[in-house]
Every structure is written in structure tokens, then in C-alpha cells.
Amino acid sequence: xxxxxxxxxxxxxxxxxxxxxxxxxxxxxxxxxxxxxxxxxxxxxxxxxxxxxxxxxxxxxxxxxxxxxxxxxxxxxxxxxxxxxxxxxxxxxxxxxxxxxxxxxxxxxxxxxxxxxxxxxxxxxxxxxxxxxxxxxxxxxx
Amino acid sequence: xxxxxxxxxxxxxxxxxxxxxxxxxxxxxxxxxxxxxxxxxxxxxxxxxxxxxxxxxxxxxxxxxxxxxxxxxxxxxxxxxxxxxxxxxxxxxxxxxxxxxxxxxxxxxxxxxxxxxxxxxxxxxxxxxxxxxxxxxxxxxx
Amino acid sequence: xxxxxxxxxxxxxxxxxxxxxxxxxxxxxxxxxxxxxxxxxxxxxxxxxxxxxxxxxxxxxxxxxxxxxxxxxxxxxxxxxxxxxxxxxxxxxxxxxxxxxxxxxxxxxxxxxxxxxxxxxxxxxxxxxxxxxxxxxxxxxx
Amino acid sequence: xxxxxxxxxxxxxxxxxxxxxxxxxxxxxxxxxxxxxxxxxxxxxxxxxxxxxxxxxxxxxxxxxxxxxxxxxxxxxxxxxxxxxxxxxxxxxxxxxxxxxxxxxxxxxxxxxxxxxxxxxxxxxxxxxxxxxxxxxxxxxx
Numbered sequence: 072x073x074x075x076x077x078x079x080x081x082x083x084x085x086x087x088x089x090x091x092x093x094x095x096x097x098x099x100x101x102x103x104x105x106x107x108x109x110x111x112x113x114x115x116x117x118x119x120x121x122x123x124x125x126x127x128x129x130x131x132x133x134x135x136x137x138x139x140x141x142x143x144x145x146x147x148x149x150x151x152x153x154x155x156x157x158x159x160x161x162x163x164x165x166x167x168x169x170x171x172x173x174x175x176x177x178x179x180x181x182x183x184x185x186x187x188x189x190x191x192x193x194x195x196x197x198x199x200x201x202x203x204x205x206x207x208x209x210x211x212x213x
Numbered sequence: 214x215x216x217x218x219x220x221x222x223x224x225x226x227x228x229x230x231x232x233x234x235x236x237x238x239x240x241x242x243x244x245x246x247x248x249x250x251x252x253x254x255x256x257x258x259x260x261x262x263x264x265x266x267x268x269x270x271x272x273x274x275x276x277x278x279x280x281x282x283x284x285x286x287x288x289x290x291x292x293x294x295x296x297x298x299x300x301x302x303x304x305x306x307x308x309x310x311x312x313x314x315x316x317x318x319x320x321x322x323x324x325x326x327x328x329x330x331x332x333x334x335x336x337x338x339x340x341x342x343x344x345x346x347x348x349x350x351x352x353x354x355x
Numbered sequence: 356x357x358x359x360x361x362x363x364x365x366x367x368x369x370x371x372x373x374x375x376x377x378x379x380x381x382x383x384x385x386x387x388x389x390x391x392x393x394x395x396x397x398x399x400x401x402x403x404x405x406x407x408x409x410x411x412x413x414x415x416x417x418x419x420x421x422x423x424x425x426x427x428x429x430x431x432x433x434x435x436x437x438x439x440x441x442x443x444x445x446x447x448x449x450x451x452x453x454x455x456x457x458x459x460x461x462x463x464x465x466x467x468x469x470x471x472x473x474x475x476x477x478x479x480x481x482x483x484x485x486x487x488x489x490x491x492x493x494x495x496x497x
Numbered sequence: 498x499x500x501x502x503x504x505x506x507x508x509x510x511x512x513x514x515x516x517x518x519x520x521x522x523x524x525x526x527x528x529x530x531x532x533x534x535x536x537x538x539x540x541x542x543x544x545x546x547x548x549x550x551x552x553x554x555x556x557x558x559x560x561x562x563x564x565x566x567x568x569x570x571x572x573x574x575x576x577x578x579x580x581x582x583x584x585x586x587x588x589x590x591x592x593x594x595x596x597x598x599x600x601x602x603x604x605x606x607x608x609x610x611x612x613x614x615x616x617x618x619x620x621x622x623x624x625x626x627x628x629x630x631x632x633x634x635x636x637x638x639x
């Protein structure tokens with residue numbers, strides 16, 4: 072049963088700013104990871120459990136478009152969407168909005184694959200059919 | 214006079230790894246910044262001087278493709294190329310190679326613009342013709 | 356009126372781990388900052404507002420004792436106590452506990468002072484008596 | 498044979514600054530690690546080799562006193578001194594100086610122990626006498 076996903080939210084930390092007075096751009100890539108891990112947890116696939124079972128999900132690509140600078144203390148929310156899943160690889164889109172105003176501050180995407188801890192790709196449909204089905208339920212092609 | 218650029222090199226720090234035993238992917242975005250600032254310094258446009266003059270160069274977009282994981286202590290070199298410069302915006306491509314073997318570990322790109330410290334775009338050709346010409350010399354379209 | 360402070364809580368992020376499989380020790384220093392800013396906000400002294408008024412609170416010293424390693428996904432809570440406030444400088448103690456088990460994972464401390472944005476010390480009692488009194492209410496000597 | 502140690506040097510990265518316009522204080526803790534790893538490498542004990550052999554060196558405590566703020570692009574040098582080594586634990590002091598002026602910007606210290614990768618303390622004198630002797634040569638009590 073597909074459940075409603077709650078967007079990931081938190082405030083910008085002070086150490087995430089740089090001397091331009093705005094959030095350093097590298098942090099958005101970290102926020103995407105926070106949101107992705109929160110999403111996996113919400114759909115019943117906590118990442119720590121997957122690593123314990125020997126499933127790792129390295130990042131193949133990551134990208135961000137910065138529309139409006141974000142500032143210390145600003146409360147943001149990240150919504151994400153899995154737009155494809157081949158059974159080995161999947162691709163995620165992100166939106167970073169101000170939680171209060173809804174203003175879109177950044178968009179991004181990342182690509183991932185399932186591998187063993189020796190970095191061998193895992194065909195999830197065959198090896199972990201439950202996880203495969205769970206994730207597949209949430210795929211929304213663009 | 215265009216000068217030969219020395220690629221940016223250093224070793225992976227311990228705190229740049231994560232529990233997957235490899236460099237956390239967000240660090241490459243930071244390395245691109247290190248390489249970009251080093252490049253600007255090499256061509257006579259040190260970023261700290263530009264900020265003092267009121268010129269800021271925020272990041273409009275950043276992306277990285279991860280080909281082979283990198284590890285603690287590994288010595289890498291980053292080569293970069295400015296592939297376009299409109300007078301306000303410019304775009305940079307990056308390659309991250311193992312310094313010893315030359316193996317390509319990652320590629321990336323970033324987009325930037327020149328703005329005042331109140332975030333107003335600067336037409337560099339008109340406002341800072343020397344910086345404009347200097348940077349233009351190093352543009353190598355793809 | 357002194358109010359009850361809610362301890363700062365969150366989960367360990369993946370990017371906060373290192374290849375030892377535990378939280379990198381530098382992150383605790385960042386967590387102390389998160390907890391401190393949250394505390395100031397709870398007592399009605401949001402740090403962003405203070406910076407807007409030209410009050411800055413740089414760090415004079417920071418220290419952490421690591422008792423038990425923390426891991427990805429672990430939920431922690433930070434309690435803090437202001438143990439002294441001279442009117443210019445103050446000192447804070449921290450405890451990092453597992454939120455579920457209550458186990459003490461780390462303790463720490465930091466020292467701070469109030470300065471103008473040109474780094475001149477501010478005698479808070481005279482210059483900002485309201486902030487002075489508010490903070491003084493929460494001082495609990497060791 | 499004890500050799501002359503070359504202090505660790507590099508420039509402050511842009512992403513190491515915060516909106517106060519100075520280096521964020523958490524980075525000094527990371528710099529101490531960089532300097533420590535560089536030192537171990539210089540005395541013939543590269544940390545990556547030690548981890549491969551199953552020796553880990555977690556941090557038991559870390560502290561920093563901030564004397565003068567550091568800024569983007571500033572070139573610093575870190576000198577360190579091992580002030581005690583019990584055979585299991587050791588303690589290190591650090592000084593961060595501006596490389597050009599020699600001005601002292603910060604001092605710090607950290608405590609460490611040698612453990613197996615299951616976190617069991619290692620009596621180095623017995624288990625790894627070569628490493629024990631090598632490190633012992635560099636101990637300079639305060």
C-alpha cells in the first residue's frame with residue numbers, strides 16, 4: 072500500500088552558510104541525501120537496515136540548479152520524486168522550497184544504483200523482490 | 214598573455230570519507246570550487262580581490278558524474294575548462310583524475326554569474342574590461 | 356519569565372559518518388552550535404535577529420570528549436547549560452545523549468563573547484540590557 | 498632515526514568560511530586531523546596502511562582555542578607535538594599560524610587511542626613494537 076509521503080523539512084544551520092552570507096551550494100547535495108534517506112525510511116526501506124543486509128546505494132550523479140539563495144535560519148522543505156527505476160538504477164528529482172512562503176529555491180536530481188558491499192550491481196527484482204516492489208510503487212515518470 | 218594552467222592537486226582528507234569507505238559525493242562539488250578558485254588565482258584574478266572590489270561569483274548550477282569511487286589518502290588532480298562566457302555568465306567543465314594513474318574518477322560542470330554584493334548582474338565587458346578580457350582568453354568552447 | 360528548555364534533537368545524517376563507520380568527531384562541534392542556536396531561539400534571542408542588530412557571537416573555544424561512538428540514523432538529544440556569563444563572555448556545557456536509551460555519548464563545552472560586526476566587545480548589560488537580563492536568567496553555575 | 502617534520506600547510510577554502518566572514522570554528526578540528534595524518538605519514542606510519550592492518554585511531558577528545566579569526570585564502574601552517582604516549586593512548590598539541598606572518602591564530606589538542614576495528618584497545622608495545630618505537634621517538638613532553 073502506497074502511503075502519503077511527508078516532505079523533509081528543517082532549518083538552515085549556521086555552519087551551512089559561507090562568507091557570501093548565503094547557504095554554500097554544496098550543502099544542497101547533502102540535503103538531497105537527507106531527504107532521500109527520510110523518504111526511504113517513510114516507505115519502509117530504512118537505509119541503515121539495507122546496509123546491514125549488504126545493500127548499498129551509491130550516487131552515480133548529482134546536480135542542482137540554484138534559483139534563489141537561501142539563508143541561515145530559513146526553514147525549507149524538500150519534496151522528491153523517483154522518476155525511473157530499472158531494477159538496478161533509479162533516478163530522483165528534488166525541489167527545495169521555503170516552508171513558509173512555498174517559494175522554489177532550488178531543483179536537483181540524482182542517480183543511484185543498488186550494489187553489494189563489494190560494489191557488484193544487484194538485480195533487485197530477483198534478489199530482493201520485496202524492496203523492488205516497494206520502491207516501484209513510488210515511481211512517477213516525468 | 215595566456216599562461217599554462219597547472220592542474221589543482223591534493224590528497225583526499227579522512228573527514229571527506231563516509232561509512233561506505235569512499236569519498237562522500239558532496240565533496241566533489243567542493244573540490245570543483247577549490248580548483249576554480251585556484252584557476253582564477255593562476256590567471257591573475259584572485260577571488261578574494263574580486264570580492265573586495267564588490268564582485269561576487271555565485272553558483273547557478275553544479276553537477277557531477279561519479280565514475281569510480283575515490284578513497285582516503287588518494288592523490289587527485291582536477292583540470293578545468295571554461296567552455297562559455299557571455300560577459301555575465303560562464304560555464305566550467307571539470308575532470309577529476311587520480312594523479313598517479315591518470316584514471317578518470319569523475320566529471321562535472323558548474324555555471325556562474327558575476328554580480329554585485331547586492332546580487333545585481335554585472336556586465337563585465339563594460340564594468341571590468343580587464344577582468345573580462347583576461348577570462349575571455351581562457352574560454353575554450355567544447 | 357524563565358521557560359522550560361526543550362533539548363535539541365535530530366538524527367545523525369549519512370554524510371556525518373566517516374570510513375570508521377561512525378560520526379566524524381568534527382560534527383559534534385557543529386551540533387553544539389545547532390543546539391546553542393536553538394536554545395537562544397527558545398529563550399527569545401534568535402541569532403539571526405541579533406546579527407541583524409549588529410551583535411555577533413564568535414566562538415572563543417570549543418571542546419568535546421567522545422565517550423561512545425555514534426552511528427548513522429541514531430537519534431540524539433543535546434542538553435546545554437550556560438555556566439557563566441560575565442556580561443561580555445559566556446561559557447556553555449553540552450551533553451549528547453541517545454534520545455531513546457539516554458546513554459551519554461559525548462560532553463563538550465564552548466566559550467563565546469558578544470562583539471560588534473567589527474569585532475569590538477560589547478558590554479551587554481549597558482548596551483543591550485534586555486538581552487543581558489534574558490541570558491542571565493538561564494545561567495546555572497556548575 | 499628521528500627526522501625533521503615539515504609543518505602541514507595549505508590555504509583556507511571558500512567553503513570553510515561562514516557568514517561571519519571568517520573560517521567556521523569546526524574546521525580547525527578537521528585541520529588538526531589533516532596535520533596529524535600528514536605527520537604520521539612523514540614519520541613512516543601512513544594512516545591508510547594502519548587501517549589496512551586493522552589498527553584504528555579514534556579521537557577521544559578534541560579542543561581548540563581561537564585567538565584570531567582566519568579568512569578565505571589565508572595560508573596557514575600547523576605544527577604539532579605529541580606530548581604523551583602510554584602505549585595505548587596519545588595526546589597531541591597543535592598550533593595554527595599564518596604561514597607568511599607567523600601570527601598565532603589558534604591552539605588545540607586532541608587525545609587518541611589505538612584500537613582494533615572492533616574497538617578493542619591495542620597495547621602497541623607488545624602487538625606492534627615497530628610502530629610503538631617509531632611514535633615514541635617523537636614524544637616531547639610539555
